[in-house]
Amino acid sequence: MNRENELLTLYWKNNQLYILDQRYLPQKIEYRVCLSYSDVVDSICEMSVRGAPAIGISAGFGVALAAREALDKGYNKDQMITYLNKAADKLFQSRPTAVNLYWALDRMKNWLNTHVKESPKQIAEGLTREAKIILEEDLENNRQIGKNGALLIPPRATVLTHCNAGALATGGYGTALGVIRAAIENGSEVHVFVDETRPLLQGARLTAVELVQEKIPATLITDNCAGSLMAQGKIDLIIVGADRIAGNGDTANKIGTYSLAVLASYHDIPFYVAAPLSTIDLSISSGDEIIVEERHRKEVTHFNERCIAPEGIEVCNPAFDVTPARLIKAIITERGLVYKPDREKLNNLFQKV
Amino acid sequence: MNRENELLTLYWKNNQLYILDQRYLPQKIEYRVCLSYSDVVDSICEMSVRGAPAIGISAGFGVALAAREALDKGYNKDQMITYLNKAADKLFQSRPTAVNLYWALDRMKNWLNTHVKESPKQIAEGLTREAKIILEEDLENNRQIGKNGALLIPPRATVLTHCNAGALATGGYGTALGVIRAAIENGSEVHVFVDETRPLLQGARLTAVELVQEKIPATLITDNCAGSLMAQGKIDLIIVGADRIAGNGDTANKIGTYSLAVLASYHDIPFYVAAPLSTIDLSISSGDEIIVEERHRKEVTHFNERCIAPEGIEVCNPAFDVTPARLIKAIITERGLVYKPDREKLNNLFQKV
Numbered sequence: 001m002n003r004e005n006e007l008l009t010l011y012w013k014n015n016q017l018y019i020l021d022q023r024y025l026p027q028k029i030e031y032r033v034c035l036s037y038s039d040v041v042d043s044i045c046e047m048s049v050r051g052a053p054a055i056g057i058s059a060g061f062g063v064a065l066a067a068r069e070a071l072d073k074g075y076n077k078d079q080m081i082t083y084l085n086k087a088a089d090k091l092f093q094s095r096p097t098a099v100n101l102y103w104a105l106d107r108m109k110n111w112l113n114t115h116v117k118e119s120p121k122q123i124a125e126g127l128t129r130e131a132k133i134i135l136e137e138d139l140e141n142n143r144q145i146g147k148n149g150a151l152l153i154p155p156r157a158t159v160l161t162h163c164n165a166g167a168l169a170t171g172g173y174g175t176a177l178g179v180i181r182a183a184i185e186n187g188s189e190v191h192v193f194v195d196e197t198r199p200l201l202q203g204a205r206l207t208a209v210e211l212v213q214e215k216i217p218a219t220l221i222t223d224n225c226a227g228s229l230m231a232q233g234k235i236d237l238i239i240v241g242a243d244r245i246a247g248n249g250d251t252a253n254k255i256g257t258y259s260l261a262v263l264a265s266y267h268d269i270p271f272y273v274a275a276p277l278s279t280i281d282l283s284i285s286s287g288d289e290i291i292v293e294e295r296h297r298k299e300v301t302h303f304n305e306r307c308i309a310p311e312g313i314e315v316c317n318p319a320f321d322v323t324p325a326r327l328i329k330a331i332i333t334e335r336g337l338v339y340k341p342d343r344e345k346l347n348n349l350f351q352k353v
Numbered sequence: 354m355n356r357e358n359e360l361l362t363l364y365w366k367n368n369q370l371y372i373l374d375q376r377y378l379p380q381k382i383e384y385r386v387c388l389s390y391s392d393v394v395d396s397i398c399e400m401s402v403r404g405a406p407a408i409g410i411s412a413g414f415g416v417a418l419a420a421r422e423a424l425d426k427g428y429n430k431d432q433m434i435t436y437l438n439k440a441a442d443k444l445f446q447s448r449p450t451a452v453n454l455y456w457a458l459d460r461m462k463n464w465l466n467t468h469v470k471e472s473p474k475q476i477a478e479g480l481t482r483e484a485k486i487i488l489e490e491d492l493e494n495n496r497q498i499g500k501n502g503a504l505l506i507p508p509r510a511t512v513l514t515h516c517n518a519g520a521l522a523t524g525g526y527g528t529a530l531g532v533i534r535a536a537i538e539n540g541s542e543v544h545v546f547v548d549e550t551r552p553l554l555q556g557a558r559l560t561a562v563e564l565v566q567e568k569i570p571a572t573l574i575t576d577n578c579a580g581s582l583m584a585q586g587k588i589d590l591i592i593v594g595a596d597r598i599a600g601n602g603d604t605a606n607k608i609g610t611y612s613l614a615v616l617a618s619y620h621d622i623p624f625y626v627a628a629p630l631s632t633i634d635l636s637i638s639s640g641d642e643i644i645v646e647e648r649h650r651k652e653v654t655h656f657n658e659r660c661i662a663p664e665g666i667e668v669c670n671p672a673f674d675v676t677p678a679r680l681i682k683a684i685i686t687e688r689g690l691v692y693k694p695d696r697e698k699l700n701n702l703f704q705k706v
Contacts (some may be wrong), residue, residue, distance in 0.1 A: 026663045193669075196653065196662075198551060198575040204654070204662040212663040219667040220653060222551040223577045227612030228674035259580030262619050263612060300549065300573060301557070306657050309549075309557040310379045310565040314572040316546075321581035 007213070009054050009168050010061070012132060015068050017061045021048040022168060022202075026209045037066040037087040044094040044101075047200065051169020052243045052279055053138050056100030059091045060131035063108040067124035080120050084112065084127075096291045097252055097320050099244040099281040104134055138171035141276040141334040145175055146182030149239070149274055149332035153183035153190060157236045160226060162195040163254035164206035165241025165274065175274040176239040177210060179332060184216060192218040193235060195226055197254060199299040199317065223256050230267040238264050239332075242275040249325030249341030250287025251275075255318055261327035273323075274332040280346055287322035295319050360566070362407050362521050363414070365485060368421050370414045374401040375521060375555075379562045390419040390440040397447040397454075400553065404522020405596045405632055406491050409453030412444045413484035416461040420477035433473050437465065437480075449644045450605055450673050452597040452634040457487055491524035494629040494687040498528055499535030502592070502627055502685035506536035506543060510589045513579060515548040516607035517559035518594025518627065528627040529592040530563060532685060537569060545571040546588060548579055550607060552652040552670065576609050583620040591617050592685075595628040602678030602694030603640025604628075608671055614680035626676075627685040633699055640675035648672050 007029065010019045017034040023046070024030055032048050034040045040062035043049050049058050066087030070080040088105050095101060111130045115123060153159070159180055163169075166177035173181060184190055192211055197203035204220055211218035221229065229235050238260055244252040251257075251273050264271040284290065297315035301307060309315075331338040335352050338345045360382065363372045370387040376399070377383055385401050387393045393415035396402050402411050419440030423433035441458050448454060464483045468476060506512065512533055516522075519530035526534060537543055545564055550556035557573055564571035574582065582588050591613055597605040604610075604626050617624040637643065650668035654660060662668075684691040688705050691698045 027660065194666075196551070198549070198577055201661055204666075208666045209663045212665050217667075219669050220662055221669050222608065222653060223575070224551055224607075224609030224612065225669060225671065225674075227615055228608060228671065229669070231611060231674075254577075255575065255581060256577030258584060259577065259612060259616060262580055263615055266615050266619065300575060304657050304659050307380065308554055309573055310562045312565045313547075313561045314570075316572050316574050316578060316582070318578065318581065321578075321584075 009171065010049060010058060012061060012128070015128070017058070017065060019043045019049045019058060020168070022050060022206060023048055025205050034065060036069050037062040037091060040065060041090050041094045050202070051164060052098035052100040052241070053170040053175070053276060054168070055095060055098050056104035056278060057131070057135050057138055057171050059101050060104040060108055060134040062091045063087055063105065064124070064128040064131040067127045071120055071124045075120065077120055080123065081116070096293045097243045100278045103278040107134065135171045138276065139173060142170055142173040142175055142178040144334040145274050145276065145332055146173060146178035148334070148336055149179030149272065150182035150186050150188070152237070152270070152272060152330070152332070153179070153188050154236065155187070156189045158191045158193060158234060160193045160195070160229070160235045160238045160260070161207060162203065162240050162257055162260055163197045164202040166207055166210045168206045168210060169241060175241045175276065177207065179239055179274050180216065190216065192216060193226070193229060194218055194220050195223045195256065196220060197256065198223055202254070226260060227263045230263050230269055235269055237270045237272065239272045239274055242273050242279045243320055244290050245273070245275060245280045245331065245346070246284045246287050246290060247282045247346060248286050248343050249328060249331065249346060250290070251323045251325070251328060252287065252290045252292065252320045253323065255321050258321040258323045261323040265327050270329040271327060272330050272332055273328050276334055277349065280349070282347065282350065285343070287324060290322055292321065293319045362524065363402060363411060365414060365481070368481070370411070370418060372396045372402045372411060373521070375403060375559060376401055378558050387418060389422055390415040390444060393418060394443050394447045397444070403555070404517060405451035405453040405594065406523040406528070406629060407521070408448060408451050409457035409631060410484070410488050410491055410524050412454050413457040413461055413487040415444045416440055416458065417477070417481040417484040420480045424473055424477045428473065430473055433476065434469070448646060450596045450646045453631045456631040460487065488524045491629065492526060495523055495526040495528055495531040497687040498627050498629065498685055499526060499531035501687070501689055502532030502625070503535035503539050503541070505590070505623070505625060505683070505685070505690070506532070506541050507589065508540070509542045511544045511546060511587060513546040513548070513582070513588045513591045513613070514560060515556065515593045515610055515613055516550045517555040519560055519563045521559045521563060522594060527563070528594045528629065530560065532592055532627050533569065543569065545569060546579070546582060547571055547573050548576045548609065549573060550609065551576055555607070579613060580616045583616055583622055588622055590623045590625065592625045592627055595626050595632045596673055597643050598626070598628060598633045598684065598699070599637045599640050599643060600635045600699060601639050601696050602681060602684065602699060603643070604676045604678070604681060605640065605643045605645065605673045606676065608674050611674040611676045614676040618680050623682040624680060625683050625685055626681050629687055630702065633702070635700065635703065638696070640677060643675055645674065646672040
């Protein structure tokens with residue numbers, strides 16, 4: 001299969017990681033070739049790859065690349081493990097909010113810890129295998145999230161989504177968009193409204209592309225417009241993805257998600273979050289503990305290298321906001337729906353076999 | 354006074370109207386010279402000039418230009434009046450939502466009706482004078498709106514505003530920004546948060562420029578970000594302008610205003626509208642009757658001629674939305690504050706001498 005011709009978020013080939021450089025979409029389809037874990041760190045920092053699950057998968061492959069590098073350098077076991085720890089640290093620091101990054105790194109470390117007696121070559125191969133499994137499981141989880149969430153979509157529905165929680169944010173299929181895909185596969189007539197999602201326009205540049213490619217009826221709007229459409233009764237429900245879900249169900253997602261949740265509450269529109277268990281962080285008790293990344297002012301003041309604001313203006317550019325659990329009707333996971341999410345229900349999710 | 358060196362929204366010189374071409378701000382300061390009423394129609398349609406009061410003033414000068422054209426063409430009185438009616442019709446159709454446009458055209462027509470016996474030359478001079486008076490009165494009204502509204506601003510306050518309701522939207526000083534200016538003149542310490550205001554970015558390109566020029570502390574944010582700042586307690590109050598206020602107080606303003614008003618209500622933050630009486634349309638009973646202009650899809654899909662969305666995606670691009678009166682704490686006018694606006698209170702406003 002000639003995978004390069006498909007619009008894959010990322011793929012592994014000849015011991016190299018190919019990351020679709022999403023900064024250039026929809027104008028240019030270009031893959032960023034990662035030969036080292038540093039290339040992966042850069043790809044995450046610079047947002048060539050984004051979306052919590054996709055960041056996690058990339059980090060997994062980043063560790064695999066580090067092992068390959070160690071092997072190429074002829075390191076012995078101790079040197080390799082030192083190098084792997086350094087790589088994991090750097091990957092850990094690449095972005096602060098999406099917890100899937102830490103989840104994937106923990107998983108890679110766990111594999112290493114239980115296989116530490118193997119040879120450097122076996123370790124490199126094993127870590128590569130583990131990263132591939134993370135990718136495959138993510139795709140499988142998304143299909144299950146889709147199945148579970150599709151039950152929430154009426155036979156005819158208009159669905160608003162924000163940012164990109166689609167195939168391009170994950171190993172494939174998507175979380176929020178996965179639910180929409182599954183509903184359509186089930187025969188629902190769905191019309192999607194897509195927030196363009198400033199400042200980086202992941203809605204316009206990524207989600208709209210996925211929907212057009214699959215001929216799913218969709219309308220692009222400015223983020224500003226969503227409230228007015230709700231007031232006009234044009235939105236039946238809202239589904240978004242998540243970057244981190246605290247133990248009590250508070251959810252960090254792309255900036256603007258919180259406003260949508262408040263507007264949904266005001267208009268009595270169901271507001272759903274679709275995310276795999278790897279996005280749930282039971283180690284923190286509420287959204288207050290989630291670190292929200294503040295990104296560079298230039299994302300707001302410049303567009304396509306053209307300055308759209310006066311020099312000297314201050315900028316506040318948080319990449320995410322936190323939606324309190326009380327505004328979320330249900331969290332859609334691969335292990336089922338969690339209505340009115342709270343600590344107990346989220347804890348129980350992890351007890352299921 | 355060399356007025357060309359100032360950043361005036363528009364000015365009249367040598368029987369020509371100079372309109373600051375706001376499409377090119379902040380990168381380029383360029384005035385569009387209007388030699389005919391058609392030039393004014395184009396300037397309004399293409400949004401070289403925008404902001405309800407500024408559109409009204411421009412339309413007034415458009416009629417004055419039509420009278421000058423008729424004079425230059427050597428028209429007799431009847432021909433001139435036919436030409437003026439045609440000009441008024443075209444100006445009338447230039448944009449549908451801001452009622453100040455119709456208000457100004459009515460005023461010009463009223464002047465004509467009461468001076469119809471004068472010579473073509475006298476009519477041309479009289480209409481020019483009337484347009485200048487509209488401009489001067491607008492500036493004066495804005496200063497009074499500022500004085501009235503400044504009483505609502507605490508000694509230390511953070512104020513969120515949307516789009517541009519500043520000097521650049523009016524004959525000068527501004528409505529919402531006029532209130533902020535007046536509060537600062539009164540000694541208040543105000544920090545302004547400015548929504549960038551997609552799709553045409555009037556917040557980033559115009560409001561931010563006005564604030565930086567006057568060294569008013571200000572922070573630019575994406576429209577997405579406002580709700581999150583409110584949740585964090587960072588916004589004390591919100592002031593916006595208006596394009597049309599229905600008889601019951603329902604207010605059409607730039608798309609996104611409605612969402613802000615709902616968010617303000619949810620967070621118990623006062624939400625104010627600042628506008629002159631010329632924005633109030635007693636002829637309609639509620640916001641349901643306000644025609645909301647749908648603008649071209651390219652405003653959303655393209656940026657600086659670069660396509661940011663896939664071809665084939667549908668777009669919904671209303672320029673305005675309608676905020677119901679119940680979400681507005683007060684309307685700030687040149688004749689005073691109208692708390693909890695309703696038909697009776699707005700009617701009374703017009704009875705005052």
